[in-house]
Amino acid sequence: MTDDPFENMLAQMDRAKEYADVDDGVFERLKHPERTLKVTLPVELDSGEVKVFEGYRCQFDSARGPFKGGVRYHPSVTQREVEALAGWMTWKTALVDLPYGGAKGGVICEPKDLTQNDLESLTRRYTEGIRRMIGPETDVPAPDMNTNSQTMAWMMDTYSMYEGHSVPQVVTGKPLEIGGTPGRVEATGRGVSIVTERLFEYLDRDLSGASVAIQGFGNVGSNAAKLLDEAGARIVATSDVTGAAYDPEGLDVSALDAHVTAGGLIDEYVAGDRRDVPIADGDGDRGDGWWDAPEMISNEELLTLDVDVLIPAAVEGVITADNVRELRASAIVEAANGPTTVAADEVLTERDVQVVPDILANAGGVIVSYLEWVQNAQEFSWPLETVNAELERRIGRAFDQTIEQYDAKDLPDLRTAAYTLALERTASAHEYRGLFP
Numbered sequence: 001m002t003d004d005p006f007e008n009m010l011a012q013m014d015r016a017k018e019y020a021d022v023d024d025g026v027f028e029r030l031k032h033p034e035r036t037l038k039v040t041l042p043v044e045l046d047s048g049e050v051k052v053f054e055g056y057r058c059q060f061d062s063a064r065g066p067f068k069g070g071v072r073y074h075p076s077v078t079q080r081e082v083e084a085l086a087g088w089m090t091w092k093t094a095l096v097d098l099p100y101g102g103a104k105g106g107v108i109c110e111p112k113d114l115t116q117n118d119l120e121s122l123t124r125r126y127t128e129g130i131r132r133m134i135g136p137e138t139d140v141p142a143p144d145m146n147t148n149s150q151t152m153a154w155m156m157d158t159y160s161m162y163e164g165h166s167v168p169q170v171v172t173g174k175p176l177e178i179g180g181t182p183g184r185v186e187a188t189g190r191g192v193s194i195v196t197e198r199l200f201e202y203l204d205r206d207l208s209g210a211s212v213a214i215q216g217f218g219n220v221g222s223n224a225a226k227l228l229d230e231a232g233a234r235i236v237a238t239s240d241v242t243g244a245a246y247d248p249e250g251l252d253v254s255a256l257d258a259h260v261t262a263g264g265l266i267d268e269y270v271a272g273d274r275r276d277v278p279i280a281d282g283d284g285d286r287g288d289g290w291w292d293a294p295e296m297i298s299n300e301e302l303l304t305l306d307v308d309v310l311i312p313a314a315v316e317g318v319i320t321a322d323n324v325r326e327l328r329a330s331a332i333v334e335a336a337n338g339p340t341t342v343a344a345d346e347v348l349t350e351r352d353v354q355v356v357p358d359i360l361a362n363a364g365g366v367i368v369s370y371l372e373w374v375q376n377a378q379e380f381s382w383p384l385e386t387v388n389a390e391l392e393r394r395i396g397r398a399f400d401q402t403i404e405q406y407d408a409k410d411l412p413d414l415r416t417a418a419y420t421l422a423l424e425r426t427a428s429a430h431e432y433r434g435l436f437p
């Protein structure tokens with residue numbers, strides 16, 4: 001089996017094809033991205049060094065509407081990864097029935113080594129590089145790993161400078177002050193929490209007190225952790241690149257979140273070196289001498305914890321043929337894109353481990369991006385309650401349709417059910433529009 005995320009995405013499509021009502025010719029078309037632009041990005045860093053970065057924007061499919069998808073800054077970005085992520089965006093927008101196609105962008109860089117000025121220069125360069133292919137009606141970027149509302153503000157500003165007027169609709173995930181929507185920052189984590197609750201209802205199990213391990217405590221992982229904690233689940237482990245904090249009794253999610261928001265790392269938190277406690281006495285306890293420290297375990301150990309739900313919320317390809325037999329979680333909710341290889345999926349299906357696939361579990365982000373785009377078009381803004389209610393309605397509907405498909409067609413797993421719906425919807429759009437001009 002391959003480590004290539006694009007091959008993995010194709011294998012997921014092939015696995016579902018058997019059950020999907022899709023013409024062979026159209027299916028073949030769906031396996032190829034429409035286009036990928038590679039851009040060279042020279043940037044003069046604050047240090048005085050000129051560094052040349054490489055970035056990509058892949059537009060995978062636009063049969064259902066404008067291309068849509070995030071931009072990732074990470075050292076392990078590759079063209080194949082960006083193309084796989086753009087494919088997953090296509091299936092995701094189809095599954096949750098948004099009038100979009102799928103795209104993704106990425107820049108090979110280590111953001112931790114860059115200053116805020118460096119990041120701004122890099123983002124402006126990248127936006128200039130891809131500006132001829134993006135636009136409110138053509139391709140609308142958004143945040144992904146290591147990018148955020150500030151990155152989107154720089155992208156929007158750079159694009160607008162070339163257009164000669166403000167174009168808020170060219171990106172989503174913007175700050176509220178320049179056309180962002182309330183609820184986008186937490187949207188992906190909120191969607192993960194909603195589908196986890198729905199899964200428990202479907203399985204007739206109680207989420208209250210259920211143990212949850214979350215790999216990755218960034219935007220998606222931390223918001224999912226907070227909401228699941230509020231819903232009564234016990235977050236027993238979570239991680240960043242330094243490793244995982246583990247406490248079988250349940251972590252103090254708010255304390256961990258305050259530390260990470262203040263720029264702290266998980267290993268510092270476990271060591272009691274809290275960034276959010278200005279005058280700590282070194283034991284992380286705000287000075288009363290008591291600190292019941294969680295245990296430090298590795299990211300690999302987190303994946304194999306005996307928990308009710310495992311939520312991968314970091315990078316792809318972490319659940320593989322090599323570790324899948326050691327996994328003990330009874331359910332998996334894929335907050336990350338592409339965390340499970342097809343070889344591992346087959347074992348999970350055999351073992352009856354329910355997996356809520358990424359294209360459903362993490363769709364909350366793009367749903368609320370769509371709501372932001374709609375508000376920009378209306379030049380009107382909605383309150384948070386309206387946004388959250390619409391998110392819940394749309395992701396809940398996609399969850400119900402996936403379950404219906406799974407039960408009605410007696411499909412092997414939820415991913416196959418989600419993919420058959422997404423492939424059929426995208427193929428149908430291609431058939432109506434015709435393959436050739």
Ligand SMILES: NC(=O)C1=CN([C@@H]2O[C@H](COP(=O)(O)OP(=O)(O)OC[C@H]3O[C@@H](n4cnc5c(N)ncnc54)[C@H](OP(=O)(O)O)[C@@H]3O)[C@@H](O)[C@H]2O)C=CC1
Pocket residue numbers: 143144145146147188215216217218219220221239240241242299313314315316335336337362363365366
């Ligand atoms: N943001 C969004 O709206 C959406 C994101 N997603 C997906 O969710 C996942 C997480 O994205 P997001 O939360 O935005 O990203 P962030 O950059 O905010 O957070 C990523 C988290 O993963 C950790 N991490 C990075 N590399 C590794 C690794 N090799 N092993 C273990 N942990 C690692 C990071 O640690 P550290 O901070 O130490 O680097 C951080 O805790 C990605 O797969 C993304 O594509 C999907 C839909 C929408």
Ligand SMILES: O=C(O)CCC(=O)C(=O)O
Pocket residue numbers: 068069070071089092140141142143144172173337362363365366367369
């Ligand atoms: O909000 C968006 O448009 C896309 C988010 C994203 O990149 C994803 O869902 O993987």
